[in-house]
Amino acid sequence: MELKPKLRRFLSDFLDESKLSLLERCLTLEPRVCVRTNTLKISSKRLVLLLTERGWQLTRVPWFKDAFFVEGATNVGKTPEHLLGYYYTQDGSSLVPPVVLDAKPGERILDLCAAPGSKTTQIAAMMHNEGAIVANDVSSKRCKALQFNLQRCGVINAIVTMMDGRKFHELGITFDRVLVDAPCTGTGKLIGIQGKGVNRQWQFYAGIKLARLQRKLLESAVKCTKKGGVVVYSTCSLDPRENEAVITKVAEKFELELEKIDVPGLKYERGLKAFDGREFVDGIEGSIRIYPWHNQTEGFFVCRMVVKE
Structure with missing residues (x-):
């Protein structure tokens, strides 16, 4: 199974031939x-x-x-x-953003793009159902799935809200930690049967369009985070325009400290320092890129930031 030529050319700007071959092999495996x-x-x-x-x-x-x-x-x-x-x-790599968020019992947490609830329920378990989680999503259909999963898992420290995450900061509520698991092109899912669909449907301009939405979501998340609080941004995309470039744009507008992520037992690479002739913000190499061949899971990008006092 081969990547379609346009996608392969795009990925070759930050993946060498050996890694492209590994990615193509992942299309023949299931996560x-x-x-x-x-x-x-x-x-x-x-x-x-x-x-x-x-x-x-x-x-x-x-x-x-x-x-x-x-x-x-x-x-x-x-x-x-x-x-x-x-x-x-x-998915095994989907476990990582809540691990990096590291929510504690008693804290106030916002999961800005929460449905269908895999990370929200994980966060609630890590908090032992203590503290408060606001689980937000923009879609009524997805919120129904989110509510079902919260109920099925016995989560009692979460409330579900339905609004555009780009405007959530307008409520004036601040949180100790915020997770933004942003909508994305899903190029991290280039593994197995689902990867064949991603490979077939990929369009170059989709990443540009989604990056605008992702920046607005992350900006809103930063505004919702108390001084000294933590923001974790993640996608299941490999596209630097949706990842390092989004972090760089937002870091230009806000006082953020990018922290180095270490997840024992997980195989990953560091964030890209540059792409397409542009250098990214200092500290971006502290973020992590999980490629499908690392752990035979979906690919993910994860970045952890602290809002400066």
Whole structure:
């Protein structure tokens, strides 16, 4: 399976031939099936016992102790344990933004683009249902899925709001930490069956259009964050225009300190320092790029920022 020529040429501006070959190989693989224990309802030890009785082989995800790669399973999303909210099916790299956000019990958290709720429910579990989460999305249909997943997982410290994230700061509410898992072109999903669709549908100008939206979302997020608070920006895109370039544009307007991310057990590369003749903001190399070949998961970009006092 090969990348279509236009996409391959674009990616070749920041990936060498060996990495392009690795990416093309990922199109012939499926991402590893991953489930996250919902520790609001059950312990990982108990869940492992239940799932191994089904004949599943579980391997702990190195970068998140309450998640497991699964082999030998079918219909992972249709078991009684899943319906009861004992676990959440979630791509392994999707676990990373909440890990980097590192929300603490008792804090006030905003998940600006929350639906369908994988990261919101993970954050709630990490907070032990203590503190408050505002889970926002712009789509009524997606908010229904978000509400369902929050209820299924027993999350009681979250409220759902439906509004344009670009205007959320107009409410005048500030938070300790804000997650912006922004809508994107999804080029990180160039793996498996879904990757074939991404490969076929990719358009050069989509990244430019979405970058405008992403910048506005991130700007709103920064305005919603208290001084000394944390903002985490993530996408499942490989496109620098949606990632490092967005961070650079916003950092030009606000006093932000970009922090170096370290996630033990996770394979990744550092953020790009330049692209298409433009240098990015100082500190951007502290962000991380997860490519599909690193961990046989979807690709992700993650950046952590502190709003300066």
